Amino acid sequence: MADVDQLIQWKTNAWKDSNMVAWYSGRMVESSGTNPLKNAVEVGLCGKYATGPRILDVGIGTGRGSLPLARQGREVVGIDSSQAMLDETRRLAGDTPITLQQGDVERLSFPEASFDTLLSLNVVVHFPHWRRLLAEWKRVVRPGGRIVFDVHSLDNYRCAYGEGVTEQGLLQQVEQSGDFSTYVLRVAAEDMVAEADRLGLRVAALVPYGAFLGGGNVNYLMEGLERQWGWKRLLSWMALDERFHAFGLYLEQELVAKLSTRVTGRYMVVLDNVADPEANRAWLARNAEMNRLMRSSDSLAELFDFIGLRGQEFRGALNHHVGASLRNFTFFYALYREMMEKGWGELPEGILEQQHxxxxxxxxxxxxxxxxxxxxxxxxxxxxxxxxxxxxxxxxxxxxxxxxxxxxxxxxxxxxxxxxxx
Ligand SMILES: C[S@@+](CC[C@H](N)C(=O)[O-])C[C@H]1O[C@@H](n2cnc3c(N)ncnc32)[C@H](O)[C@@H]1O
Known part of the structure; x- marks a missing residue:
């Protein structure tokens, strides 16, 4: 049986190969399927939640999360264990000032409170030692500063595999098989909040995202739909069809992001470097209430009210997207049918215009x-x-x-x- 340190080392080494870097660099700008949507959502979240002028990007890769911030004039430092990645980022940065250093996610060579925001995109998902990482990351962020990173959602995974699945159990499976390539970190919102509490961090937001990315980003709440070829073919159009992409992005930002960590395979974690157990408790209570409303078929209207989506603005924009093209309508219809089959109940009265x-x-x-x-x-x-x-x-x-x-x-x-x- 392999141990956790071997897994961490394997994951770290996986990105050092220059062929891998070339593939990854291309993949990050590839305009196919739902890739542009994933990028737009993730990079958008980094921009939305990064605060202050001094940013540290941990596992910067090719810099898609923080290069836009550097271009806005923020002072960005990027670290990565792969020199080949850093060389590629330097090339992509062009004239944009950015500091790049080789380093490890867990051992940061910066004094305490050096940064306003620590950002780490698509990195923690590969590692089981996220609790240790968080402790180190908190050290280099100033009091009141921020930590932003993404993980896979164990709450969403449990929709398909039952409430008994644990983070530890999933890790053990990989340790036993020794096949590290299959490992991804899945964390339950409750555990994330408990750890934040323990370390003296406040949960500013856990933002679910990636409801319709397909491919390796399974949404276990819609697994039936995701297995259908028709759905996969439909999603494959997203990069080519601006109106479809705009609809996907709208739903991600205005609906999905406001729901609980059960609704998507991934979520962005936004933590403030302030101890605030009361706020964390309130966050958990709100999340539990949202899950309760989502489980009951007669409370969709209540759920929409709870997340503030009954207003004219949401209604107008949603109906605009639904009616923008036949493909948009087909997408909406497939989601609607999935909701019906899952027994979630009808859309609240007044959300959809009569013609639709x-x-x-x-x-x-x-x-x-x-x-x-x-x-x-x-x-x-x-x-x-x-x-x-x-x-x-x-x-x-x-x-x-x-x-x-x-x-x-x-x-x-x-x-x-x-x-x-x-
Ligand atoms: C999936 S990529 C994400 C890159 C970038 N943040 C993005 O979102 O496009 C993971 C990155 O983490 C880096 N990495 C892996 N293990 C690391 C470690 N132990 N310390 C620092 N960086 C590491 C890899 O070299 C790679 O650049």
Missing amino acids: KARVLAWRKNERADDEALRMARTWYAQPEMKQATENRGISMGEAMEYFLVERLLTDYLGMFTGERV
Whole structure:
């Protein structure tokens, strides 16, 4: 069985190879699928929560989190264990002043209170020793300063694998298998808050994000949807379609970010360097209330009120995005259907404009008819005599004709397929 130190070393070494750096540098600006959305959300959160003029970026990589801050004139120091990464960041920085140093996430060579904000993007997710990292990071941040980093959400993972899954249990699985490449850190919001409390930090926000990124960023609350090819194909358009990207970003920033850490596979942690156990308790209570409202199908309206989303502004913007293109509507409809299947209940009255509501209901009716026709076709072909009659030399013609039979059932029997577009 491997130990934690081996895992930490393995993860650190993984980024030193120059081929890996070249791949990563390209990947960070790759305009495909949901990659630009991930970048926009993560870099946006860094910009939103970084405070003060002196910024330390730990595991700076190619600098996407802090180069924009340096370009605004902030004093940025970046550290990374990989010299190849730092060379690439230097190249990308061009004329922008930035200090880059080789160093380790856990042993920072700076005096106490050197920075206003310590920022670390997509780094802690690779490491199990986040509690030790936090203690060291707090040391170099000034009192009242900030620490900003992301982790995977154990609360979200538990939606699929049960409440019994623990951070320690997941680590043990990887230690036993010895396959370090499969390890990612998942932390429950309660544990994050407890650690913040222990270290004398205040939770300013735990911001869920990445609800529809797909790929390696699974949202376990929507796992069924994420397995569907139609959904994957739809998401693959996001980089190419500005209106679709804008809708995704809007939902991330205005809806998802306001919900609890159960709703997405990742969350951004924003901690203030101030001891405030009372504020942390209040944060936990609010999070628990949100989870309660999300679990109950008759409290969606209450949930929307709770996070302040019943106003005209949200309604206007949401309906604008939903109606902006057929692809946007398809995206919205898939999310709506997932909500219905999960038993979350109808959208609160007044959120959706009448025209969109009517279209949602028409699509749902058509979809039900489609499912019914398919069920009828399959039941029919499954009967032994039909099977025999439609089989030729061991090949089932029935299955091959399923598409035509469904069409006939929809048109002639269910009277649904009129060619009319709604
Ligand atoms: C996934 S990349 C993230 C890079 C960048 N922050 C971003 O979001 O694009 C992880 C970075 O952490 C660095 N890293 C890995 N282990 C480290 C360690 N022990 N100390 C410092 N940096 C480390 C890697 O070299 C790599 O640049």
